[in-house]
Each structure stands twice: as C-alpha cells, then as structure tokens.
Amino acid sequence: MQQKSISYVRQALQQIAFEMGKPISSVEPYIEILEENWYDTKDSIKKMKQENFDEFKIPKRIGQLLMEFVQRPDEQKLNWQLELTKIISEISDQDQLYKTLEILFKIISNVVMNPLSLEKQKINISSKTLQNNILKYPSALNYLKNLGWNIEAEYLLVQYKMEQQGVWKDAVEELVNYTEKKQGFNPQKPIIHSSSSNVSITSQLAKNEGYDIYSFSQKLEQLHQKRFEIMSQPITNRDIKIFIGRKQQSPVQLQQQIQIQDDYEEVQPQKDEQLLQFLQQVAQSLEEQQFASKRKKEFEELLKKPIFSKTDIRVQFPNSVIVQAIFGPLETLKTLYDLIKDMLEDQNLEFYLYTSPPPVRMTQKYFNQNFDDLNSVPNGLFYFGVEKQTSNFYLKEQWMKTAREL
Secondary structure, three states, X not given: OXXXXXXXXXXXXXXXHHHOOOOHHHHHHHHHHHHHOOOOOXXXXXXXXXXXXXXXXXXXXXHHHHHHXXXXXXXXXXXXXXXXXXXXXXXXXXXXXHHHHHHHHHHHHHHHHOOOOOHHHEEEOOOHHHHHHHHOOHHHHHHHHHXXXXXXXXXXXXXXXXXXXXXXXXXXXXXXXXXXXXXXXXXXXXXXXXXXXXXXXXXXXXXXXXXXXXXXXXXXXXXXXXXXXXHOOOOOOOOOEEEEOOOOOOHHHHHHHHHOOOOOOOOOOOOOHHHHHHHHHHHHHHHHOOOOHHHHHHHHHHHHOOOOOXXXXXXXXXXXXXXXXXXXXXXXXXXXXXXXXXXXXXXXXXXXXXXXXXXXXXXXXXXXXXXXXXXXXXXXXXXXXXXXXXXXXXXXXXXXXOOEXX
C-alpha cells in the first residue's frame, strides 16, 4: 500500500510545536481542521486571514506562528535540513522521535570525531538499533542519504571527506539544538552509552570530571586534520623497482636483501615543525586535564603514532620476483591491484593478493581499505597468487628487463 504523503500544514504545525517545546499531539486538532478545509498547502496558508483562524477557533498565537513559518525561505535550506523537519512529521511518538534524533547524532558525531576511521563510516544494516530507529523511517534514512550515506550490500556506508567537515558540524549542532528541546534527552547530559565496540562520553559528564569535551573534540579534530593533510599528499612518482631473488631465499631474507641495495631509502616519518609544536601543546593540555580513561588512551596513542606521507609496498610473485612501489598511506588496496594488473603480460589473468602469516586473501571487501587500515605503513608486503600457476614470470617483458638480482 502506498504511503500517504504528509501535507505541508501538518509538517509546519508539527515543526512549530517541536520548536516551541510543546507535544506534537497538541496541534493535531488544528491540523485536521485545516486539512478538512483544504488549507493544506503553503500557497493556501499564505492566503489565510485572521478571520479564517477565528472561524476555525485556532488560537491567535498558533495562527501567527503558522503565518511566520510559511514566510521562511525553505529554498535556502540544504536538503538534509529539510529532511530533518520531515522526520518530526513522520514520527508521531515523541519518545521515538528523540530516540531517532539521538541515534542520528551518534552516527554523525562518531564520523566527525574519527574522520580517518573507516569503521565509523559503515554500519551493518542488521543492527537492531539501526533498523528500529533509522531504517524504519524513510525521512531518517533520507536525512543520512543527503549527507552522503548509502546502503550497499549489508552496510550503510559513507565516504567521508574533510571538505565535508563544515556541513557535518552544522548537522551535529542542529541535532543538539533539536534534542535539547526534550527534557529527558540531551547529548550533553551525563549518560554513557556502552557497546562491545564503542563507549561515547557526553560533555556534561566530562565537565563533571574536570574536562571540557568541546575543547577536547576540537583538539582531536585538529590532530586528525593535520594527520590527514600529511597522509593524503599525492604521490607523483611510484618509483617502481623489480627484484629477482634466489629461489632458496625465504621472504624475510629477500626483504633484507632489498634493504641493503645502494639506492634503498627507508620511508621515514614526516617531520613538520608546526605539527611537532602542535603535538607538544596538546600533550601539555592532556596532562592538565582529566577525562574518561578510554578516550584519553585513544588520544595519547594518536599523539605518539608516527605520521608518514608515503609507504613502501612490495608484492612478491612466484619464483622470488618482487615488485616495489610507493603509495600514499590513505590510498586504497584497489590502487595496488590496478597497478599490478597493468604490469601483467596477460591482462585477462585472474589473480589475487594475500598476506601471510596467517594467509589472508585480499578479496573485494578489502579493496576500499587504505594501507594505514591494513597496517602497511611505512611498508607492507603482499603476495601474488593465481588458482593455477601458468608462467614462470607474469610481468610484461619491459618490466622484467629492468629487474635486478638480489
């Protein structure tokens, strides 16, 4: 059965009640009266006079607010902002409404706080929380879609980019403003929500412990931003090298032989004086503040973690042939697959990459993971595999001519 569309007047009065902190049910009688008399569109409401409101026994204040509402420049609002008002109209149960807004707040703020974490950018659609509070309501799902989320296979996914930061921050702040209207829920009140993989601490609790989460969030965001800027620098030269080792050499021995080559240059952490100064300031700030141990540990680990602008990736073929190339830490595994495929003599050859030990086949589900996620920074080693070996050397002749023996 096709879902009945929500009239403009219903959306408007429910939004007004919500903004005024009144129960949405309190405006239901007036919605029904206006709909019955065909005052249900924006244009029809604009033509209403005070005598119309008097005739329908609609309180003067509600009439004034409704007339002010229709004058709002909706065309200047972003799509996600318009969807937010539709959520209020769609979810009539007040408790459920705030629960949905709370979940949206968590989804968005988790990504903003952890912009480099791919785990925060995907949610399994089998999650009961997601099903009962987001997927059940088209407007809530459309809200996320307007911010870039999409359902792919079994996940709700987004590819977050730093340039989206401003829009996402606005979304977080607007959700905070909305949820503050309910006395029983506020993202800033002292509640801890725990799960097996995440513990989020709210600002009032942090303040009770002597720490202002907004200050912490700002520093954490700045740190992520600086790391992102360094790690996402474009690689202008892959510096591809081909090596051929002796068959009896182990993978470890082959790697050691590469490292003693005359032109071998070990990838070093990026040194940036401004960044180092920033890290020292943050470290000092940490010592002066107290907050949840898990968040403190996460932040301290991030401070200590070296930052690299490139990573040295090697792919070992059968018969001890090794391809070495330079990649950016935030480039995905698919870029490596594409490079190797382009270097093969047989462009139609079906191959795969894997890591070892233990053997882990890099299937398509890994393609969107970057080298930092795969613990392949500042260097990584993958192995080339085929279902059935058909050649001693798989690379194009032009590449084999450049090979050097170890």
